Amino acid sequence: MREVAIVGVGMTPFGKHPDRSLIDLMLEASHTALMDAGALETPIEAVHVGCMASGMLCGLENTATLLADELGVKPQTAERVENSAASGGSALLSAYLAVASGLYDVVLIVGGEKMRHLPTPQATRAIAAMTHPEGERPHGVTMPSLAALLTRLYMRRYGLTRRQLALVAVKNHRNALSNPYAHLRRAITVEDVLSSRVVAEPLRLFDCSPISDGAAALLLAPLERALEFTDQPVVLRGVGQAVDRVMMTERDDPLTLHAVKEAAGRALERAGVSIDEIDVVELHDAFTILEIVESEDLGLFEKGRGGEAVEEGLTAIDGERPINPSGGLKARGHPLGATGVAQAVEITWQLRGEAGGRQVREAERGLSCNVSGFAANAVVIVYERGW
Amino acid sequence: MGVHLKASRCRLCGALHHPPRAICPRCGPGSRGSLEEVELPDRGRVVAYTVLHYPPEGYPSPMILAVAEVGGVRLIGRVVGDLEAVGEGCEVEVVEGEGAPYLFLLEG
Numbered sequence: 162m163r164e165v166a167i168v169g170v171g172m173t174p175f176g177k178h179p180d181r182s183l184i185d186l187m188l189e190a191s192h193t194a195l196m197d198a199g200a201l202e203t204p205i206e207a208v209h210v211g212c213m214a215s216g217m218l219c220g221l222e223n224t225a226t227l228l229a230d231e232l233g234v235k236p237q238t239a240e241r242v243e244n245s246a247a248s249g250g251s252a253l254l255s256a257y258l259a260v261a262s263g264l265y266d267v268v269l270i271v272g273g274e275k276m277r278h279l280p281t282p283q284a285t286r287a288i289a290a291m292t293h294p295e296g297e298r299p300h301g302v303t304m305p306s307l308a309a310l311l312t313r314l315y316m317r318r319y320g321l322t323r324r325q326l327a328l329v330a331v332k333n334h335r336n337a338l339s340n341p342y343a344h345l346r347r348a349i350t351v352e353d354v355l356s357s358r359v360v361a362e363p364l365r366l367f368d369c370s371p372i373s374d375g376a377a378a379l380l381l382a383p384l385e386r387a388l389e390f391t392d393q394p395v396v397l398r399g400v401g402q403a404v405d406r407v408m409m410t411e412r413d414d415p416l417t418l419h420a421v422k423e424a425a426g427r428a429l430e431r432a433g434v435s436i437d438e439i440d441v442v443e444l445h446d447a448f449t450i451l452e453i454v455e456s457e458d459l460g461l462f463e464k465g466r467g468g469e470a471v472e473e474g475l476t477a478i479d480g481e482r483p484i485n486p487s488g489g490l491k492a493r494g495h496p497l498g499a500t501g502v503a504q505a506v507e508i509t510w511q512l513r514g515e516a517g518g519r520q521v522r523e524a525e526r527g528l529s530c531n532v533s534g535f536a537a538n539a540v541v542i543v544y545e546r547g548w
Numbered sequence: 549m550g551v552h553l554k555a556s557r558c559r560l561c562g563a564l565h566h567p568p569r570a571i572c573p574r575c576g577p578g579s580r581g582s583l584e585e586v587e588l589p590d591r592g593r594v595v596a597y598t599v600l601h602y603p604p605e606g607y608p609s610p611m612i613l614a615v616a617e618v619g620g621v622r623l624i625g626r627v628v629g630d631l632e633a634v635g636e637g638c639e640v641e642v643v644e645g646e647g648a649p650y651l652f653l654l655e656g
Contacts, residue, residue, distance in 0.1 A: 281602075282604065282605045283605075285602070285604060286604055286605065289604060295567040295649075296566070296567050296623075296624065297624055299647075299648055299649055300613065300624055300625050300626055300648055300649075301600070301603045301604050301607040301611060301613065301626060301648075302613065302624060303600065303602070303603070303604060305600070305602070306598050306600045306613050309598035309600075310596045310597070310598055310613070310615055310624075313596045313597070313598065313636075314595075314596050317596075317636070358601070359599070359601050360600075360601060360602055361598045361599070361600045361601065361602075361613075362598050362599040362601075363598075364598075406573060408624075410615050410622040410623065410624050411565075411573070411622070
C-alpha cells in the first residue's frame with residue numbers, strides 16, 4: 162500500500178443556498194480544491210461523491226458522472242458512495258483505497274447534500290430513511306428520538322447533567338464564530354440551550370445539528386507525488402471502519418458505540434499512534450449526547466467522564482483534548498454527505514496552521530470520526546503532517 | 549386486548565429477535581434455517597422513554613416513544629396513555645395499533 166496525502170481542499174459555506182443546485186455546490190467545492198492544489202490542468206483519474214439522499218431530497222441520481230461533466234473532467238471512474246450520514250467518510254475511504262493500491266494517482270472526493278429547500282417534515286422523513294424499516298420507522302422513530310433515548314439511558318447510568326450536555330452546544334457555537342464556513346455563527350449560552358424548544362425530551366433544539374446545504378472536497382495523491390501540488394501535504398496515516406447492529410435497542414450495551422470504538426482502534430493501530438498523540442479531533446456531534454459518547458469511545462476519556470470533560474474545558478480549542486474546533490455538526494452544519502469530507506477539510510486546515518481564530522496550537526496529528534445511521538457504522542481517519 | 553408479537557428464536561444460541569428474521573445476527577449466515585417463530589408475551593416494562601414534540605408527518609404531537617422490554621426483547625414503540633403517568637419501570641400492555649405494528653398501553 163502506498164502512502165496517500167490530501168493535496169488540496171475546498172468547501173462551500175454550509176447553511177442555506179436556496180438558489181443553488183446540489184451539483185452547483187459540489188462544483189464550487191471541487192473547483193476550490195483543485196485550485197488549492199494547483200491542479201486545474203491535472204488529469205483527474207477518479208471522482209468519488211459522498212451523498213446520502215440526492216434522490217429523495219433533490220430528485221437527482223447519477224450525481225458523480227454529472228458532476229464530472231459539469232467540472233469539465235473526464236475521469237476513468239466516477240461514482241457515488243452512500244453510507245447515510247457517513248457517505249462523505251466512506252467516499253474518502255474508497256478514494257484512499259484507489260490511491261493506496263496504486264490504481265489511480267489523482268482522485269477527487271466531493272461530499273454534498275442539499276436539504277433546506279424542503280419543509281422540515283419532508284427533510285426529517287428523508288433523514289429518517291436511515292432508521293430500521295420495520296423495527297423503528299413504522300413507530301415514528303426519528304433520529305432526535307433515538308438520541309433522546311440514548312441521553313436518558315446515559316444520564317441515568319453516569320449522572321450526566323443537562324448543563325453538561327448544553328455546554329457541548331455552547332462550545333461548538335463558540336468555535337464556529339471564527340469559522341467563515343459555519344452555518345450557525347452566533348454565540349449561545351447554557352440558558353439559551355435550556356430555553357430552546359423541546360424536540361424530544363430531554364433534548365432541545367440547540368442539542369440538535371441544523372439541516373444544512375453545502376459541499377466539501379478533497380484532492381488525494383500518493384505522498385511521493387504530493388509536492389507537485391502542495392508543500393503541506395496531509396498524510397492519511399490510518400483508516401478504520403466498523404459496523405454495529407442497526408437498531409440501538411439490539412445492542413448489548415447501547416451506551417457504548419462499538420462501531421466508533423472499533424473503527425478508532427483500527428485507524429490508530431494502522432497509523433501506529435495512540436489516541437494520546439492526537440492533537441485535534443473532529444467528531445460526529447449530530448446531537449450533543451453523541452459528542453460525549455463518541456469522545457469516550459474514541460478513547461479520549463473514560464466511559465462516563467465525557468460530560469465532566471466538557472465542563473472542565475478539556476475539549477475547548479485551548480484544552481488538552483480539542484474537539485470540533487470547526488463548530489462540529491452542531492454549528493458548522495450537517496449537510497449529510499458533506500460532513501465526513503468537511504471534517505477532513507478542517508483537519509487539513511488545522512494541520513497546515515490555516516484555521517485562523519479557531520487554530521489548535523501546534524496541531525501535528527488529527528482524527529476524524531464520521532458515523533452513519535444511529536452510529537451503526539463509523540469511519541475514523543488519522544491524519545498527520547506530511548512535511 | 550393484548551397482542552402476542554411474533555419473534556424469531558435462534559435454535560443455535562437461543563437469542564430472541566424482533567422483528568422476526570431469517571438469520572441470527574449473533575450466529576451469522578450459517579444460522580439460516582435455524583430460527584423458529586415464537587410468540588412474545590403481551591406485557592412489558594418501560595426501559596427508557598422520550599416525548600417527541602416534532603414527530604414525522606401523520607403522527608400525533610406530542611407523542612411518547614419508549615423502549616420496553618417484552619419477554620427478553622427490547623422493542624421500540626409508541627406509548628398510549630397520560631404523559632404525566634409514563635416513567636421508567638412502568639408496566640405496559642402490547643396492543644394492536646392503527647398505523648403501527650403495535651402500541652404500548654400504559655397499565656392502570
